Amino acid sequence: MSENVLLAESPLVITVAPNGAYKTHADHSAVPLTPAALAAEARACLDAGAAMMHMHVRREDGRHSLDVTDYRTALAAVKQAVGDELLVQVTSEAAGIYRAHEQIAMVRELRPEAVSIGLREIAVPDIPEGELAAFLQWLAVEGVMTQIILYDVADVQRLQSLRERGLMPPGAWSVLFVLGRYTAGQTSSPRDLLPFLQAFDQSLPWAMCAFGREEHACATAAAALGGHVRVGFENNLKLRDGKVAPGNAALVAQAAEGARVLGRPLADAADARRLYSKVR
Numbered sequence: 001m002s003e004n005v006l007l008a009e010s011p012l013v014i015t016v017a018p019n020g021a022y023k024t025h026a027d028h029s030a031v032p033l034t035p036a037a038l039a040a041e042a043r044a045c046l047d048a049g050a051a052m053m054h055m056h057v058r059r060e061d062g063r064h065s066l067d068v069t070d071y072r073t074a075l076a077a078v079k080q081a082v083g084d085e086l087l088v089q090v091t092s093e094a095a096g097i098y099r100a101h102e103q104i105a106m107v108r109e110l111r112p113e114a115v116s117i118g119l120r121e122i123a124v125p126d127i128p129e130g131e132l133a134a135f136l137q138w139l140a141v142e143g144v145m146t147q148i149i150l151y152d153v154a155d156v157q158r159l160q161s162l163r164e165r166g167l168m169p170p171g172a173w174s175v176l177f178v179l180g181r182y183t184a185g186q187t188s189s190p191r192d193l194l195p196f197l198q199a200f201d202q203s204l205p206w207a208m209c210a211f212g213r214e215e216h217a218c219a220t221a222a223a224a225l226g227g228h229v230r231v232g233f234e235n236n237l238k239l240r241d242g243k244v245a246p247g248n249a250a251l252v253a254q255a256a257e258g259a260r261v262l263g264r265p266l267a268d269a270a271d272a273r274r275l276y277s278k279v280r
Contacts, residue, residue, distance in 0.1 A: 011267035012259045013228040013275060015052040016045040017209065018248045020234030021064035021095035028237050030247045033058050035077035041248055042078045042086055045232075048249040049256030051272040052087040053078065054116060054230060064095040066106045075112075087272045089114035089147065093121070100127045104135050107144070114145035114276065116176065119155050123162075133167040140171030145276040147174045147207070156199040163203070172277045174205040176230065179218055187212030190221035197225065205275055209235055215251070216240040220258035228267075228275075231255050 018041045023031045032041040035057075042053055055078070057070040065071075071090055078088055090112045092103040100122050107115055123132055139146045150156050159175065162168040177196040179188035188210035200206065207228035210218035215236040219229040231251045239245050240254060259266055267275070 010226065010264065011271045011275075012223050012255075012264045013052055013207065013267040013272045014050045014252055014255045014259070015054050015089070015207065015228070015230040015232075016041070016050045016248050016252050017054040017056075017230050017232035017234035018045070019056050019058075019232075021056055021091075021093055023233055024062055028233060028244070031233050032248075033062055035074040038074050039077040039081035042088075043081045044247060044249040045252045046082050046086050048252040049259075049266050050086065050252045051267045051269050052089060052114075054089050054091060054232070054234070056091050056093070056234070064093070064097055066092065066098050066103065068106060068110050071106075071110055071112075085269050087114055087145075087269045087276070088112075089116055089145070091115070092117050094118070100124050108135075108138065111142065112144060114147070115139075116147045116149055118149040118151075119159055120151065123158065129167065136162070136168045136171070140169045140173075140279075143172055143277065145172045145174070145273075147176050147276075149176045149178060150196070151178045153195050153199045156196060160201055160203075170279050173280055174207065174276055175200070177206060177208045177227075179208055179210040180212075187214050188218050189214055190218050193218065193221060193225070204280055211235045213238040213240065213242050216254050216258065219255045220262070223255075223259055223264055224262055229255050 018032050025031055032038045057065050057074045059065045075088060092107055092115055094103060148159055179192035193208060207230055208218060208222045209230040215231055219231055222229050232248045237244055245251050256266055
């Protein structure tokens, strides 16, 4: 770990990803699709040990949305339910619907406290390198807590190249390692984390998300190695014993139990803000 912080003294940030861009009630009746449902899930997951929510919003027909009004409505509902006790991170995910310029425009208009951005979704030929650098500069100047989503070692290397070349200035950056892909029957393994850590220079806080019932094993491995974790229905519906989880809070509670076994304290939202808002 960086900065000579003992693992046992480093609070674990548990982020809940309660719905994602694709899950519906056909997948699980407890997938939250409305602002009211997100607010109720925020309360339950906070009580279970989450410090942060990774938020997707939906249109009235249930489709993935990056509409700023949809986000503001959902953010207001969650704030009414939990105040500032959860750090809410919005997604800029394309989900096969939005183009890079639309994703960037949404983030600029919404000016969220925290956002996740897929590197391979914005660092594309449609966006000239100068425009990408200007967006990254804006995020840094605005102090938006920005988590860059990385899918493989090539993504890690590309991110580090952007930083080395000065196109990604010091800011409130962190990274998320995605262990696996959105494919039928995908089950991630803790071993999937190793290539990321071997390639990563440890210059930024990192977290991981995983697919399938091994999500809990992956989360515990990440916590043991000094990282942070994202769990929830976006990528996994099952508990570690293979049973379908009754709700996202049960997956959060599992991750919290893993942290206790490791002797790692749980972060609250204030801890998460201190970690993710630090300029690096």
